[in-house]
Amino acid sequence: MKEKIREEIIKKRRDLSKNEVLEKSKLILNQLIKMDEFKQASTILFYISYDNEVLTHDIIREYISVKNVIVPVTDVQNKNLILSKLENWDNLKVGVYQILEPRKEKMINVSIDDIDIVILPGVGFDEYGNRVGHGKGYYDNLLKEIKNALFVGLAFEFQIVRYIPSNINDTPVDLIITENRIIKC
Numbered sequence: 001m002k003e004k005i006r007e008e009i010i011k012k013r014r015d016l017s018k019n020e021v022l023e024k025s026k027l028i029l030n031q032l033i034k035m036d037e038f039k040q041a042s043t044i045l046f047y048i049s050y051d052n053e054v055l056t057h058d059i060i061r062e063y064i065s066v067k068n069v070i071v072p073v074t075d076v077q078n079k080n081l082i083l084s085k086l087e088n089w090d091n092l093k094v095g096v097y098q099i100l101e102p103r104k105e106k107m108i109n110v111s112i113d114d115i116d117i118v119i120l121p122g123v124g125f126d127e128y129g130n131r132v133g134h135g136k137g138y139y140d141n142l143l144k145e146i147k148n149a150l151f152v153g154l155a156f157e158f159q160i161v162r163y164i165p166s167n168i169n170d171t172p173v174d175l176i177i178t179e180n181r182i183i184k185c
Helices: 002-014 018-034 036-040 057-063 138-145
Strands: 043-046 068-075 080-085 092-094 100-102 117-120 124-126 150-154 175-177 182-184
Touching: 002 124, 018 036, 018 057, 018 150, 018 175, 043 057, 057 068, 068 100, 068 138, 080 138, 117 138
Parallel strands: 043 068, 043 117, 117 150, 150 175
Antiparallel strands: 068 080, 092 100, 175 182
């Protein structure tokens, strides 16, 4: 069932024009930055968007000098994400899966205990906070280790589905922000 949901939503996402992605992303991110939890957070883990995901490039650039911006680096061999503080957008390069990530020589290790908010990508979400990603398990492995952060999923409204099956390996998000609403899970 997750594979079917994944395929359908990825197709819809790919059909979006660049302008639609940009406009909807702005609405979503405006809601995010107005949240008290975001305003009060000092350390935020952002995903770096690609492939018509909710765009995070501009918000990362904007907050890089204001907050501790953390981004993931994909460790394919160990099937996990390594976290690095990002001090400059120019420290990024195209990495695994064609996603931008810090250059090895620019990586700054951080403790997961310092993270206040995790901004998560997802292919699809349900209103209970369950998510379906790309099926590789990188974020699921990371989320199990983070104990005291708020998990926020960013999604276009069409990425919200009625039900996503979950199991013990899945960690739900606390909030989902779409261009139309904030869903408290």
